[in-house]
Amino acid sequence: MDLYQQIAESLRRDILGGRLKPGQRVPTVRRLSAEWHCTPGTVQKAFRELQLSGLIESLRGRGSHVVQAPPGRQPETTPLLRRAGLVHRAESFLLESLTAGHSIDEVETAVRLAMDRWRAVSSPEKSAPAQTVRFVGSHDLAVAWIASHFDEIAPGFRLDVSFTGSLGGLIALAEGRADIAGSHLLDEEGGVYNDTFVRRILPGRRVALVTLARRRVGLVVAPGNPLGLMGLPDLAGRGVRFVNRQRGSGTRVWLDQQLQTQGVVADDIVGYEREALTHSEVAGLVAEGEADAGLALEGSAAAFGLGFIPLTLEIYDLVAVDSEAAGVSDLVRWLGTSAARQVVAALGGYETDVMGRVRWVG
Structure with a gap:
């Protein structure tokens, strides 16, 4: 993964994870250049990728901000953010499990068992909450x-x-x-x-x-x-x-x-x-x-x-x-x-x- 893609992915996680809120200004090009030890052009390339994904918008003289949710809708109610947010959470769990030494097959089996258990717990035949x-x-x-x-x-x-x-x-x-x-x-x-x-x-x-x-x-x-x-x-x-x-x-x-x-x-x-x-x-x-x-x-x-x-x-x-x-x-x-x-x-x-x-x- 190229460096600009790593920067974009880091910001994407911050947005989907709620650390950067709708309307909030994202870190400046200068700050990110210092943190990532890269040129301003690399950061700007990451910004363009996030703009194409519909996650941030850049306004002349005001910097780059996380896009606002449509009126009356929560940030993750749009199909793009809902899907991206779910994938992000799944990837985070997968990475954590693999880092802990589990195989992909073990993770898949555990998820399947958890889903079965969740369906059983969520069954309407269960007793009162x-x-x-x-x-x-x-x-x-x-x-x-x-x-x-x-x-x-x-x-x-x-x-x-x-x-x-x-x-x-x-x-x-x-x-x-x-x-x-x-x-x-x-x-x-x-x-x-x-x-x-x-x-x-x-x-x-x-x-x-x-x-x-x-x-x-x-x-x-x-x-x-x-x-x-x-x-x-x-x-x-x-x-x-x-x-x-x-x-x-x-x-x-x-x-x-x-x-x-x-x-x-x-x-x-x-x-x-x-x-x-x-x-x-x-x-x-x-x-x-x-x-x-x-x-x-x-x-x-x-x-x-x-x-x-x-x-x-x-x-x-x-x-x-x-x-x-x-x-x-x-x-x-x-x-x-x-x-x-x-x-x-x-x-x-x-x-x-x-x-x-x-x-x-x-």
């Missing part, structure tokens, strides 16, 4: 596993998951839009995770913080660490293509604190403004060669067969205003079991000795 527990917060591999097995942990319930970042989760909890928030926000002055932020966002309320686990976070790099990266200072001034986490995520908060502490200027990091919504997305971009490094969980690096440079061990808490509520209490009890510790430890990059511990704030 399960009650819903709402989770909003930071992306976590263990939470994703819990969501897919929640009917076993809390029979009669399903876990509705929205990965919006730690701050987004706590705000949703305060506003009554979530039953559980997932957070790993470090108060650098006190050296304590989450307590300070819970007090600020839910003042005067008694809140339970249930520790899910300690997680190893670090730089995700290509196998063998070909650029010889050792820490955050190595990201600046060397042309390393970095992919960041979104603002409001606990990982981003920690990163910005560390850059300031270590005297690293964010503007010197190529790709600092490029944001990914999950740890898996960060690892996927590195695996696809679209970035040289990103900050993510060790488990995400392992899933994609990538190198990992540990930088910190953080605490991830599940935060609840009513920990005795139906469904929520089932999860809290399960987290204290040896079975739960075995499941989470098997995901890689977790320390589970503190799993299930409850502390109260307020």
Whole structure:
């Protein structure tokens, strides 16, 4: 694939994945030229390909923008975007599976079995829909596993998951839009995770913080660490293509604190403004060669067969205003079991000795 096609594919993923919204301006030719180490003409060629696909439009004096959806229609309701978005998601799953060592035949068989199971679950003869527990917060591999097995942990319930970042989760909890928030926000002055932020966002309320686990976070790099990266200072001034986490995520908060502490200027990091919504997305971009490094969980690096440079061990808490509520209490009890510790430890990059511990704030 030529370089301009790689640039076009990267932007296409950002558009179809929702990171670039309809009407939003795409990164400038100058910025992309610097990130991809190429000439402006190469970027402009990528823009022309996206224009022909109907994904972006360029207006003189205003730059290039993602096309607006037709009035009254959502961005992916057009046949082109619906089809392209579905293919993109399928390709991402296929790449992740192949990178993890599965064969194409194994993936095809797994998809077929999943489709059969989904049809059975979706059958109208099934009983009434399960009650819903709402989770909003930071992306976590263990939470994703819990969501897919929640009917076993809390029979009669399903876990509705929205990965919006730690701050987004706590705000949703305060506003009554979530039953559980997932957070790993470090108060650098006190050296304590989450307590300070819970007090600020839910003042005067008694809140339970249930520790899910300690997680190893670090730089995700290509196998063998070909650029010889050792820490955050190595990201600046060397042309390393970095992919960041979104603002409001606990990982981003920690990163910005560390850059300031270590005297690293964010503007010197190529790709600092490029944001990914999950740890898996960060690892996927590195695996696809679209970035040289990103900050993510060790488990995400392992899933994609990538190198990992540990930088910190953080605490991830599940935060609840009513920990005795139906469904929520089932999860809290399960987290204290040896079975739960075995499941989470098997995901890689977790320390589970503190799993299930409850502390109260307020």
